[in-house]
Amino acid sequence: MKGIEGYLHTNVRIKQDAAMGIGVMIIFIAMVLTAGIVAYVILSTGSLLENQSGSTGTQTIKEVSSGLKVSTIQGHNSLGLIDKIVILITPRAGSPEIDLNGVLIELSESNQKNILKYSSSNWVDGRTGLTSLFDVNAFSSASSEFGAIVLVDDDSSCFQTTPVVNRGDSVMLAINTTAIFGGINENVNIVGNVIPEEGAWCIIQFRTPSSFVNPILILQEE
Structure with missing residues (x-):
């Protein structure tokens, strides 16, 4: 009887040890799987953040280097x-082509703000020279429009109906301030922006002189 009891006791112990071993193995496998999942999540998150960071950096560089100045x-x-002003613009160094049809000009003084869009009826080719800049038909009579005077355009991309400005081009944006503000007096602050569809905005910010001596006034320089 003692032999049988000893055998049974030993057999039960072996089974208990085996069960414990299987349990430990299951726990170990679960830990390995959990560690693998955690590692995958960390690597995936790191890769996602890296991609987002690269995309943000590229977009930031594009915004800074493109647009108009x-x-x-x-x-x-x-x-x-x-009664009239002209804004001389050129593309920034890394800028893609900019269509003036998609450009807006925001212009305001203390009492009024206007948003202007391009008018193809007020496009002037000035590449061969102009005898009287402020007498050309580039100044719209509408308070919500601006015209364009093309000065430099070697590839003829800035045409009347497709006014695309690209590298090396110089264009004057013509604004009839009489139509907008009834003219601008002395000692008046003018602020605004030239807003392309893509890239950096151009800041307009100047104060008119305390007295107008000359017929042509330099209001803002780069």
């Missing part, structure tokens, strides 16, 4: 009022 803003003095 203002070289100068000039005004025409007519009987003590600035």
Whole structure:
């Protein structure tokens, strides 16, 4: 009887040890799987963040290096009022082509703000020179439109109906300030932006002189 009891006791113990071993193995496998899942999540998150960071960096560089820049803003003095202004723009160094049909000009003084869009009826080819800049038909009579005077355009991309500005081009945006503000007086702050569809905006910010002596006034320079 003792032999049988010893055998049974030993057999039960072996089974218990085997069960414990299987349990430990199951726990170990679960830990390995959990560690694998955690590692996968960490790697996936890191890869996603890296891609997002790269995309954000590329977009930021594109925004900074593309768009338009203002070289100068000039005004025409007519009987003590600035009745017209021109904004000389050029593309930034890394800018893609910019269609003036998609460009807006925001212009405001203390009492009024206007948003202007391009008018193809007020396009002027000035590549061969102009005898009187402020007398050309580039200044729209509408308070919500601006015209364009093309000065440099070697590939003829900036045409009347397809006014595309690209590298090396110089274009004047023509604004009839009489139509917008009834003219601009002395000591007036003018602010605004030239807003392309893509890329950096151009800032318009100047204060008119305290007295208008000359017929042509330099209002803002780069």
